[in-house]
Amino acid sequence: MEFKNTTLSNGLTVIAEVNPSAKSMAAGFFAKTGSRDETDEIAGVSHFLEHMMFKGTDRRGALEVNLEFDELGASYNAFTSEENTVYFAGVLPEFQTAMLDLLGDLLRPALRQEDFDMEKGVILDEIARYEDQPTFKMYERLMASHFRGHPLSRNVLGTPDSITALKRDDMQQYFDRRYSPGNVTLIGVGNIDWDAFVAKAGDTCSHWKPFDADRTLSPCGGSGLRIAVTDRKVNREHIGIMSPAPAAQDDSRFAAQLLSTIVGDSTGSRLYYALIDPAIADEAHTAYDMLDGTGGFLTFISTDPQRASQALEIALDEFKKIMDAGFSDAELQAAKNKIASAATLKGELPMGRLTAVGFDWVYRKEYMPLARQIETLFSVTADEVMTVAREFDLTKVTVLALGPLEEI
């Protein structure tokens, strides 16, 4: 495996992890923009724009774009988060150049009015789809509560009102503010012809004009609120707990990942034995979310309404126990083994490496081969993990419960 990187004259960075023994390759444009970079008036524009990127350019209409991807046998998609919008495709190596020609072209979209109007309905359908998924609704409200007053509180999808009111020109202006070549990175992984990759990137993207696209970072300690959202159409109680955690730039992010695994992995964790094993909850797991300049530990619990308060108190008690008394060496080793195993598996697929390599670069301008990542993980000490638990205070929580209950 070999790491390659270059920067085009307009500031677009192109990087790749070249693996000649892979059977496919994958490429993605990572735009450092998301719902946190919007305003409430244009809430949801990043995600709506992500959809519009597939609707064609000056050279291609919407149906042609779709047809080209499928003729390449590509596996392709895009996603928008609070901080990033990523457009990616995986193809057999012989289709690399054709795929990059298409993907690169898309990133300067035509944003045609008729496509905008049609797709608005699809976005509203997507919002409705998530309306029927209580766990997702709970997550949105948890983020809104924990990050109250902070840009990260904004929902990625926007609201039916903000989307309905959104104009095509609002979207164009947002695009013109955020999609500077200096704010986008092109990542490639797998069986790549690097020279051809750079050449095609140059052909397709050199005409993008550079401008400043900044993001103001501010810390967030979390609101600490405890809220129950009552919805009697929901059958079970969906509980979200969030507390501050190291940022994506923090060296302690490996320790943070280990901590979240010890606390709330789906097997063998504190929450597993405290809640799943006795069947007080049918789902209880903790994840570590790395963000720009901040971070969060998120715990999700699904339980009967009658046992929800009990489940919540048990989880909070487990967080306190870790802070007060730590964990065993066996727990730390198991967490290391599980994370390393999962990372190894993910790393065997170009699509799996794409986001790992991509976000290492977006957040830290760093490339870390998988082997070194695993090495770093194994070198983390129990003290370092405990320092994260204490410094960030696992018990400093924001709670959001969604379900039949009136209070939690």
Place this chain on the structure above:
Amino acid sequence: MSQVFHTKEFANGLTLVSEPIADVASSAITISLPAGVRFDPEGRAGSASVLAEWSFRGAGGRDTRGLNDALDALGCQHHENVSSRHIVFSATQLGRNLPAVLEIFADILRRPALDDKTFAPSLDLIRQDLDALEDEPSRKAMMQLREKFYPHPLGRGIYGSAESLAVLSAEGLRQHAAACMSPAGAIVSVAGDFDWDRLDGLVGEHLGDWSVSAPTAGETRPPARGITHIPKDSAQVHIALAHPTVTVSDDQYYAARLAATVLSGGMSSRLFTEVREKRGLVYHVSTSYHSLKDHAGMFTYAGAAPAKAQETLEVTVGELRRVSEDLTEAELDKAKTQLKSSLVMRGESTAARAGAISADWYHLKRLRSLAEIARDVDAVKVEDVKAHLQQWPARDFVMLVIGPEPLDTSCLTL
């Protein structure tokens, strides 16, 4: 690329199938036992799900914690699933840890604790999984559709019902386990980084002398079928449709897979283009091929706002039918590229390969190489697909809708 397979059929009815893969560090194993939901005793649906959960509450002298810790220490990620025919235990880990993982799974298969005290929480978890379906209407729609489409009890919901779960007992389930947790008809599949001779030896050592006769598969009854509306004050109308098609072992299998790809593979597929792109009726619409051993169906789902649901149904059904008339050469070529491409890319996943070779053995009693599949895909002509679709038309639908109001279903019988 040259693919190598190793297989071995043991005297007790267990088959080991495997595919070593170069340049990977992981290994994936699946163990499929003939203990799926179709074997749940009548009135005791949900047995397999509870058993799959309960089997991990201690085995071979270890208690729950001992068992979990042993697997965690090996970095093993494991899942338990129930399908129509099988309870499937699957695990992924570094290749070098596979022997130790296999030894632990042998304990789970042959010496599960199945203690009285761990029965109640296992049952409770499945009851909660059943409850949770109420909050997942799209998943509930597809599960209940399958139940009405396939002959009973092949398509039964894996969680059973509140009534059937309520009558399960520890002793009853232990007896059920003794009857179904059998090597006769079991398939162990391994893909990734492993040594065949060593694997063969280990499976022989741990499972070779495991002797339990095959469970009796009860008779099947004709499916309930019909058009069902489940009222729910949901934001979307969840439309689920199924119509019959050929099984994996049928000559027309590739024609069916290609038809599904033309209809639903990628953003230029017929359903995506006509229902979403051109008319903006939905966010999600798709059709997919699903096969049991002797019955198969094309399962279609669309989620639409109530005001658009009727049109969504009509356009979707229209598209499922139109392709039999005007499928083009270009569309078929595109579908072939897509299918072959995705086979190669999925082939990079050891877990996906372990699943694929297990399914191959179950349906075909042999393993297909990617080269063979590519050849058979390429051999399909437009006439073949059209002939297949005329023989297996988008008619005789079974339908299930979850939403505020029922829909006008006259388009189904046109």
